[in-house]
Amino acid sequence: MASASEIAIxxxxxxxxxxxxxxxxALFLIFIASTGPLFIxxxxxxLAPGNYGDVKWEFSTDAWVGVVLQRDIFDGTIxxxxxxxxxxxxxxxxxxxxxxxxxxxxxxxxxxxxxxxQKTQAFWLFLITIPFWTNLLIRTYAIQEVIRNEGIVNNVxxxxxxxDSPIQILYTDLAIAIGMVYVYLPLMVLPLYASMExxxxxxxxxxxxxxxxRFQVLRRIILPLVKPGVVAGxxxxxxxxxGAYVTPRVLGGGRNLMFGNLIELQFGQGRNWPLGAALSLTxxxxxxxxxxxxxxxxxxxxxxxx
Numbered sequence: 466m467a468s469a470s471e472i473a474i475x476x477x478x479x480x481x482x483x484x485x486x487x488x489x490x491a492l493f494l495i496f497i498a499s500t501g502p503l504f505i506x507x508x509x510x511x512l513a514p515g516n517y518g519d520v521k522w523e524f525s526t527d528a529w530v531g532v533v534l535q536r537d538i539f540d541g542t543i544x545x546x547x548x549x550x551x552x553x554x555x556x557x558x559x560x561x562x563x564x565x566x567x568x569x570x571x572x573x574x575x576x577x578x579x580x581x582x583q584k585t586q587a588f589w590l591f592l593i594t595i596p597f598w599t600n601l602l603i604r605t606y607a608i609q610e611v612i613r614n615e616g617i618v619n620n621v622x623x624x625x626x627x628x629d630s631p632i633q634i635l636y637t638d639l640a641i642a643i644g645m646v647y648v649y650l651p652l653m654v655l656p657l658y659a660s661m662e663x664x665x666x667x668x669x670x671x672x673x674x675x676x677x678x679r680f681q682v683l684r685r686i687i688l689p690l691v692k693p694g695v696v697a698g699x700x701x702x703x704x705x706x707x708g709a710y711v712t713p714r715v716l717g718g719g720r721n722l723m724f725g726n727l728i729e730l731q732f733g734q735g736r737n738w739p740l741g742a743a744l745s746l747t748x749x750x751x752x753x754x755x756x757x758x759x760x761x762x763x764x765x766x767x768x769x770x771x
Contacts, residue, residue: 512738527739528737532744563706572657575655608647614635641723656697660697
């Protein structure tokens with residue numbers, strides 16, 4: 466005769482099997498929807514480009530070689546694909562700049578919201594989430610109207626007499642950085658607020674009572690407590706910034722390309738789908754490496770401090 470513990474264990478196993486069966490259809494659809502397109506892209510990256518787009522069903526590794534190398538059309542010599550590397554470096558540089566700037570603007574914003582009375586915090590969070598109600602393209606064009614030569618920024622500077630002629634901001638890396646900071650700022654503020662909301666501010670008061678300066682309180686009390694929010698916000702900003710397409714396309718004017726624009730160019734005007742597929746997978750691998758770097762460093766720091 467089975468004991469009570471064995472009956473309980475069997476009941477738990479039956480409950481787990483039932484939950485897996487109930488969630489199996491949804492998990493199957495998610496698996497197909499996520500891995501199916503990736504599998505198609507992977508297959509295309511090992512094929513030859515068609516004459517007018519599409520692909521030829523011939524096995525080829527030229528696309529993967531073309532990610533970092535290029536062949537001269539006249540003498541056939543192979544050299545480094547400088548254009549791809551420059552675009553990649555620009556993407557990393559602008560993504561890092563966007564992450565740092567959103568952190569610089571988002572941290573005091575989140576701190577301000579977290580220190581407001583409980584009944585007004587929902588209102589401030591509502592204001593932060595309003596941009597998500599508007600299409601990304603519309604928001605990008607709004608920024609374009611602000612920073613163009615006849616836009617608000619230049620008109621104000623001219624009116625104040627600080628400049629004699631409009632400053633060329635649009636179609637530069639600075640314009641792309643401004644646009645991406647505006648677009649991704651809420652993704653930094655919300656995780657920071659979620660971490661700051663849990664802070665026991667009596668610890669901050671205790672720091673002041675022990676004659677700590679504002680900077681010491683920030684460095685030794687607040688920052689360690691909100692570090693999970695900083696890491697989460699940095700991931701949420703850096704990863705989509707690395708593959709941004711709309712904002713660099715509109716504010717960069719097609720000259721200051723980022724990695725997402727390079728991929729679109731191969732599927733469009735370049736008519737080299739295998740190279741576009743290889744670049745897409747390369748971007749995905751780079752994003753995974755960046756994500757693992759963030760997570761591993763954060764976990765290592767937590768073990769060291771814990």
